[in-house]
Amino acid sequence: xxxxxxxxxxxxxxxxxxxxxxxxxxxxxxxxxxxxxxxxxxxxxxxxxxxxxxxxxxxxxxxxxxxxxxxxxxxxxxxxxxxxxxxxxxxxxxx
Amino acid sequence: xxxxxxxxxxxxxxxxxxxxxxxxxxxxxxxxxxxxxxxxxxxxxxxxxxxxxxxxxxxxxxxxxxxxxxxxxxxxxxxxxxxxxxxxxxxxxxx
Amino acid sequence: xxxxxxxxxxxxxxxxxxxxxxxxxxxxxxxxxxxxxxxxxxxxxxxxxxxxxxxxxxxxxxxxxxxxxxxxxxxxxxxxxxxxxxxxxxxxxxx
Amino acid sequence: xxxxxxxxxxxxxxxxxxxxxxxxxxxxxxxxxxxxxxxxxxxxxxxxxxxxxxxxxxxxxxxxxxxxxxxxxxxxxxxxxxxxxxxxxxxxxxx
Amino acid sequence: xxxxxxxxxxxxxxxxxxxxxxxxxxxxxxxxxxxxxxxxxxxxxxxxxxxxxxxxxxxxxxxxxxxxxxxxxxxxxxxxxxxxxxxxxxxxxxx
Numbered sequence: 001x002x003x004x005x006x007x008x009x010x011x012x013x014x015x016x017x018x019x020x021x022x023x024x025x026x027x028x029x030x031x032x033x034x035x036x037x038x039x040x041x042x043x044x045x046x047x048x049x050x051x052x053x054x055x056x057x058x059x060x061x062x063x064x065x066x067x068x069x070x071x072x073x074x075x076x077x078x079x080x081x082x083x084x085x086x087x088x089x090x091x092x093x094x095x
Numbered sequence: 096x097x098x099x100x101x102x103x104x105x106x107x108x109x110x111x112x113x114x115x116x117x118x119x120x121x122x123x124x125x126x127x128x129x130x131x132x133x134x135x136x137x138x139x140x141x142x143x144x145x146x147x148x149x150x151x152x153x154x155x156x157x158x159x160x161x162x163x164x165x166x167x168x169x170x171x172x173x174x175x176x177x178x179x180x181x182x183x184x185x186x187x188x189x190x
Numbered sequence: 191x192x193x194x195x196x197x198x199x200x201x202x203x204x205x206x207x208x209x210x211x212x213x214x215x216x217x218x219x220x221x222x223x224x225x226x227x228x229x230x231x232x233x234x235x236x237x238x239x240x241x242x243x244x245x246x247x248x249x250x251x252x253x254x255x256x257x258x259x260x261x262x263x264x265x266x267x268x269x270x271x272x273x274x275x276x277x278x279x280x281x282x283x284x285x
Numbered sequence: 286x287x288x289x290x291x292x293x294x295x296x297x298x299x300x301x302x303x304x305x306x307x308x309x310x311x312x313x314x315x316x317x318x319x320x321x322x323x324x325x326x327x328x329x330x331x332x333x334x335x336x337x338x339x340x341x342x343x344x345x346x347x348x349x350x351x352x353x354x355x356x357x358x359x360x361x362x363x364x365x366x367x368x369x370x371x372x373x374x375x376x377x378x379x380x
Numbered sequence: 381x382x383x384x385x386x387x388x389x390x391x392x393x394x395x396x397x398x399x400x401x402x403x404x405x406x407x408x409x410x411x412x413x414x415x416x417x418x419x420x421x422x423x424x425x426x427x428x429x430x431x432x433x434x435x436x437x438x439x440x441x442x443x444x445x446x447x448x449x450x451x452x453x454x455x456x457x458x459x460x461x462x463x464x465x466x467x468x469x470x471x472x473x474x475x
Contacts, residue, residue, distance in 0.1 A: 001309075001327040001359065002326065008183040010178055011178070011179045012176040014177040015142060016142060016158070016161075040098060047299045048299070052184055056297065058359035072155070074096065074155045075155075080301045086295050088311070089336040101279075102279050103279050106275040108272070110237060110246075111253070114271060169268075196469075197469050200466050202436065203462070205460060206443070209460060230411055231381065264444075264460045288422060322420070331396050341422055345455075345456055351452075369393050
């Protein structure tokens with residue numbers, strides 16, 4: 001799983017049937033200190049988080065089908081946890 | 096799923112049987128502000144979008160087979176939604 | 191699928207049984223304007239292309255098994271089309 | 286598998302059912318000389334390692350389900366070995 | 381598949397049952413001219429190569445299970461061929 005920050009939502013009117021009715025959010029990946037690492041994913045929210053919150057993203061197919069509530073969703077990334085606290089040991093030699 | 100912009104089409108005469116008859120488009124990934132993020136994919140268009148439009152790409156096998164209309168297509172990325180609006184909370188500290 | 195250029199071939203004498211007899215080519219990924227994007231793959235050629243030609247690569251397991259002609263090939267990338275023409279709308283703001 | 290260093294833990298109260306009760310750790314990928322390579326993963330610990338230790342990460346679905354002890358966990362990366370020693374031949378021309 | 385160079389071995393005493401007894405090697409990916417491309421994998425050696433040799437890596441699940449000799453190994457990358465010769469057409473415009 002990856003650490004990410006929810007930074008917004010995306011609205012789309014024309015879409016394939018399997019994602020109608022889903023409320024898609026935009027996540028950007030971050031490092032454990034909160035710095036963006038340059039990747040963006042359109043995600044399903046499995047736990048109900050707000051914009052600006054830190055989350056864990058999973059790209060497990062079965063987990064996401066269960067969260068979205070339909071089989072074979074084209075959505076490939078979902079919020080599976082809201083992060084309360086990140087405890088870092090030592091990042092002094094981080095690249 | 097990823098956010099991308101449709102930037103063109105690709106024409107090929109010699110190809111494996113499974114992709115004959117498909118109309119392939121070129122998508123480049125973008126960040127939520129529209130800046131290209133450096134990746135290009137040849138995609139099947141599942142919703143009917145024009146060049147220059149912002150879309151959501153899925154790489155889910157089953158979803159793409161359904162969109163293309165044949166089992167076991169070699170195509171691994173498809174447009175599943177046309178993006179109307181991207182609502183961003185705050186990108187002030189973006190890398 | 192990705193756009194790539196065939197840049198050479200690879201010869202190997204010692205190999206696992208499942209890839210004996212295959213003629214492997216080297217592909218490097220390119221952007222729609224032909225500029226290399228830094229990735230190299232050892233690929234099976236499903237359509238018969240020459241060195242220097244622009245192709246579409248697929249990493250679909252089933253498609254590649256069909257092209258190679260054996261089940262469960264360790265090869266994970268194959269040429270599925272020879273590109274005739276790339277029609278680009280506008281790349282003026284490319285990163 | 287990838288080489289990584291365990292750099293911390295993550296605490297989350299709100300999460301999907303399938304990851305309740307798991308103790309998630311933060312791993313950052315490193316090269317064989319210990320230099321971070323810029324990726325971070327939230328992982329399940331399959332062998333019991335402490336913070337600061339060097340490990341091998343696997344992203345094999347079946348292996349991770351077995352480690353976590355439940356089917357279809359959304360966790361996609363797990364510690365499968367604690368590294369004792371890395372023996373490098375020659376990195377003089379490393380990029 | 382990817383081109384890589386075997387640069388060392390890794391020793392680990394504590395590990396999950398499924399990788400006990402395997403002799404793991406360290407591979408770094410290279411481009412067709414031998415220049416490292418920045419990725420490192422812990423791999424199973426399916427053909428018996430020495431350190432410093434150029435190889436082809438596969439990440440095909442079934443192929444790796446067969447090489448390792450057990451089902452559902454957590455190892456996700458294996459040496460499937462020793463490279464004798466790389467024949468490059470033209471890299472004059474390489475990025």
